[in-house]
Structures are given as structure tokens and as C-alpha cells.
Amino acid sequence: MSSKPRVGGRRSALVLVGLQNDFMNGGSRAVPSAENLVPLTNTIRSKFQWDVVALTRNQHASNHSSFLSSAVNKNINVRMGDTATLKDGSTYKYIPDNCVGGTGGAALPAGFDTEVYDYIVATGTNPAVPSYSAFRDLQPKVRGEFMTGLSKELSKANVTDVYVMGLGFEEMVAQTAFDAKALGFATNVIIDGSLGWSSSKSSTCNALEAAGVAMLHSSVLLEVNKDPASAAQAYVEANGIHFLFEKLTAALVYVQPENPKEFLVRELIKLQTLQKYQRSSRLALLSDDDLSIMFGMLDPLRKGELTGNEVIPALQGLAVTPKTPIDPKEMYDEAKFKALVTNSMEK
Numbered sequence: 001m002s003s004k005p006r007v008g009g010r011r012s013a014l015v016l017v018g019l020q021n022d023f024m025n026g027g028s029r030a031v032p033s034a035e036n037l038v039p040l041t042n043t044i045r046s047k048f049q050w051d052v053v054a055l056t057r058n059q060h061a062s063n064h065s066s067f068l069s070s071a072v073n074k075n076i077n078v079r080m081g082d083t084a085t086l087k088d089g090s091t092y093k094y095i096p097d098n099c100v101g102g103t104g105g106a107a108l109p110a111g112f113d114t115e116v117y118d119y120i121v122a123t124g125t126n127p128a129v130p131s132y133s134a135f136r137d138l139q140p141k142v143r144g145e146f147m148t149g150l151s152k153e154l155s156k157a158n159v160t161d162v163y164v165m166g167l168g169f170e171e172m173v174a175q176t177a178f179d180a181k182a183l184g185f186a187t188n189v190i191i192d193g194s195l196g197w198s199s200s201k202s203s204t205c206n207a208l209e210a211a212g213v214a215m216l217h218s219s220v221l222l223e224v225n226k227d228p229a230s231a232a233q234a235y236v237e238a239n240g241i242h243f244l245f246e247k248l249t250a251a252l253v254y255v256q257p258e259n260p261k262e263f264l265v266r267e268l269i270k271l272q273t274l275q276k277y278q279r280s281s282r283l284a285l286l287s288d289d290d291l292s293i294m295f296g297m298l299d300p301l302r303k304g305e306l307t308g309n310e311v312i313p314a315l316q317g318l319a320v321t322p323k324t325p326i327d328p329k330e331m332y333d334e335a336k337f338k339a340l341v342t343n344s345m346e347k
Helices: 034-047 068-073 150-157 167-183 202-210 218-224 228-238 241-255 260-277 288-299 306-317 336-346
Strands: 012-017 052-058 081-085 091-093 119-122 159-168 186-195 214-216
Touching: 012 034, 012 167, 034 159, 034 186, 034 214, 034 218, 052 150, 052 306, 068 336, 119 150, 167 186, 167 202, 186 218, 202 214, 288 306, 288 336, 306 336
Parallel strands: 012 052, 012 159, 052 119, 159 186, 186 214
Antiparallel strands: 081 091
């Protein structure tokens, strides 16, 4: 069983779109800064337990209908970016030749390993029908003759959530996300992991959000779903839990009450009350009596004084740094010790 976390604890698929050489730097349809997606994709791919990782692979015929060169060869008077219409009313634009099957432009860029993917979606294989979505070739509805096998693959794996990222944001990433939403999946676009030819993403993002697709930054995804052990450690440290446990344990050992559970309940109530009225939440965990107990634990022989060398570990245990350096040879009675701890823990 994988030790990696699930994204949000749900059954999720990562759909990677357009990660081919012709969309990378130097390719025939290069997307600006496309090479930056390589490390980010690797991180997101390896960080989580994905139920399906799908990768689209455009495998165009050399005479694909969407290529401007195909129109020129047929003596059709059009220019790059002009619109064409299929018999069913679907429209597409003329583009440069790209991702022709068997060429280097159709290959994965350096740094990607096909062995880490569960499902490869072959797109653009029909020379008469353009393809933008990982779920279908171009057609009026998200069902019918020109569907890929991706939807069935996700359903077979009981996927509930789909995360889309890749290249060709305005076309391929967006259409894949629209279709995933239409097919009933909770759909997210990893926005900084989705790059297109336009310098502006706002209109596409607005349309996706209007359709119910969530825009998600990778930093949020990686932070929310960080390793459970690391998350637990961070929670303990951020909230001073280790200090609270140490304090309660020390009080138990020092006082040795007849009813430990009742004593702990009283201590917790006291701490909660103190937190409401003292400025520092960490200082709120220590009353004057608590500091007396701590001093007594550091002075088991009841000498009435502690050296700086004995005080330093106590402050380290509280995870605080004194405002001025402590002289290891300096002597601290109980009052001086309390003042030092209090001043060190005040904001």
C-alpha cells in the first residue's frame, strides 16, 4: 500500500495535457516558458497517490485537417488562425504542423518517463477531425462517436476528482477541464501548471470558473496535501503541543496527585483561562506557580540557586531565546529565574 497521501483524501486523477516537444521551446507551436512545467509536473506527479495518471499524446497525420499546410495543398485560400467549420457545426482554427506521429515533435520532452503513467490518451489520430480535449475529438457534445477511452478509465478506477495541467491552456487544458466537469467529475485546473500562447489567462479562467471548475495554485495543492508525518510535526510545533505535554507531565511528576486525571483536567482548565487574559499564548501556559514548580525541578537539591548552565536547557525546552545572552556562570535565584523566563517569552 502506498505511503503517499491522497489529494484531499479522495480518489483523484491527474490529467497531463500537451506535454510534447512541439509545444516546448523550439517546437513548431512552442508555448512560452513551457520548459518550466517539467520539474513542477514531476513534483506533483510523485507527491501523491493518484488513482489514475493520464497523459495525452497528439499523434497527428501529416495531412491533418487543422494544419494550414493541408489547406494550402488543397488550394484553400486561408491564413494562420483563420476559422474552419465541420459538417456538424464545430469550428477550429488553422495551426502550424505539430505533433505528427513518429516525429520528434510528438515525443515527450526530456525529463518525462512514460513508465510512470497509467493511461496514455492518443488524440488527433483522425486526420479529418481536430482534437483539443483529452476526453474527445472535436464534436458538438461530450459523448458519441469521437470519445476517447479516458472517461471510462476514470470511472473504472472510481475517480471522483480530476486535476488538469499542461500546455495549450486556452485550447487543450481548458477543453479537457470543461469536459471533465460536464462528465460529472469535481474538476480542478492547476493554474500555474497550465501555460498557453496568450500572456493573459483571465478570460479563460473566468469561463472555467463560471462552469464550476476550480482554479488551484500548485503551492496550495502541495501545502494542503503535505506528508502526514510532516504535517503532524508542523502542527505540534506550531501550536506548542510538545511544550504542553512536557509541562503537564512535569507537573504530574512533581505534584504526584492522588487522582492524576482530575489533576490534569484542572490544569487544562487553568491553562485555558490563562490564555484568555495574558498577552502571549505561550506565556499563558505558565503561571507563577508553574514557574516555581519548574525552578524546583531544576533545583532538586534545594540549593535555592541555579547556574546559567542549568537555566539554558530550561529555556531551550520552552523553545524561547533570551533577549540577552546568558552567562553560564551567573547565578539565578527563584525570583531572578522567573523574571528571565517571563521576559524571554513576552512579545
